[in-house]
Every structure is written in C-alpha cells, then in structure tokens.
Amino acid sequence: MPKSTPSHSEGYRVRPRQELHHGPPPASYISQSRSSTSSLRSRSRDGDTQRSHELINFVGVTTIKTVFLPAQKSTLYKKSKALPNSRHVWHEPVDLFRETNDNVLGWVSETNDNVLGWVSETNDNVLGWVSETNDIVLGWVSETNDNVLGWVSETNDNVLGWVSETNDIVLGWVSETNDIVLGWVSETNDNVLGWVSETNDIVLGWVTPAHTAVEEDQRELIGTDSWSVRH
16 A cells, blocks of 8 residues: 655645643533433433443444545445434445535534534534533543543543553553554554554544545455445
8 A cells, every 4th residue: 555645735634632622522512402322321410310321332443433534535334234323324335524425433524413523513412522411421531430431531541542641551642652552643653543644644533635546345344333435
C-alpha cells in the first residue's frame, strides 16, 4: 500500500489535542430530549429510580471502528444488523461522510446525529458521550460513574481512550512515554488505529484523500460487528 504525505491544502485535516474534551460537555451538546435504549445502563440523578439495561458488547477496539472521510466519495459496508440506538439498518453500501451523507461511526455531522462517538444537539443517548440522564456509556465519564471506556476520571485512570498522569498504556491517546496505542498518532509511531499521521494514512478512524482507489476485493472486514470501507 503506497504511502503519501497529503498537505493541508489537499484536505488533510489534523485534529489538535486541544479539540478533544477536557471538561464537561458543552451545553449546546446536551439534549433536552431523551431516548431509551437497551444498549445503555442509566440511573436517575436523585436516586429514586434506577434503570438497568444490558450494556452491549462494544467493549474492545475490534468492535468499535471509526471512519472519517473528508468530503469524498466512499462506501461503507456493514452486515445486516441494526446498530443499538440507531434508526438505520444498512443492508446495502451507502456513500458516507460526503456533504449529504453523514452516517458514520464516531462523528456527528450537521444533519445526522444518531451515530456512535459524539452527541449532537438532538440525540445525546449514544456511545461516546454522557448525557444528563445516562452516564454509563462508552467514551466519557459522568459525575457519578467514572470507570468507563474513553475518558479518565480523577479516581480511575486505567481506562480505554485517555491517558492519565499515572497510567498511559491505554487505548485512544498517546502519552509521553508510550505511543504505540490505538486512537492517536505520536511523533514516532503513526501506524495506529484511529488517526492519520503524515506518513501513514490508511488507518481506522480518519481517512486522508490520498488513497481513493482500493479494489473491492481488498476490503477488510473489521471486528465482530464487521465494518469495512472501500475508498
């Protein structure tokens, strides 16, 4: 697979670390509407009621994969299985993350927010963020439950998706001493899942516009809930 170094002018987007969430979610991303789901466990703030649902098996990097495409034609393939908390069942390939189609995992576009990994203004009960009423989700730590995937609380830092001061061998961030992790590219090792470095852009989680012609038979099924991408 060829290597390339796309420039910013070619559409290569680098998300600086300061764009990642270092505090409570912005108010604009907290929804006033709530949607119930069997994929999450939730509790009320006042403790009067407590709902418990089986947390789906999205634990592990082999079952959650993100693909970001900067305004180019690509095709997303998925098995015929409905995603938890999703309005869609994809049986056929669909164009993804162009200006008019934003149904991808891990990012929310302006027009479709029911995806994994981010909370839009209208739907906050997704994986990757904590809404006001449901804090047992992947990707963020609420005030009452901090042992989740994707964020490090003050008391428990050995989780996936963030590096605390004392434990940096986690998935999703690169610490100063260990950069062979999933989800971020350090200065010395860029062949990881979840981010595109300057020298290796065929990774999961971000796609540069440099590679646009991968044959269909080269598509690779990823994870248990298999996703593959042809771009």
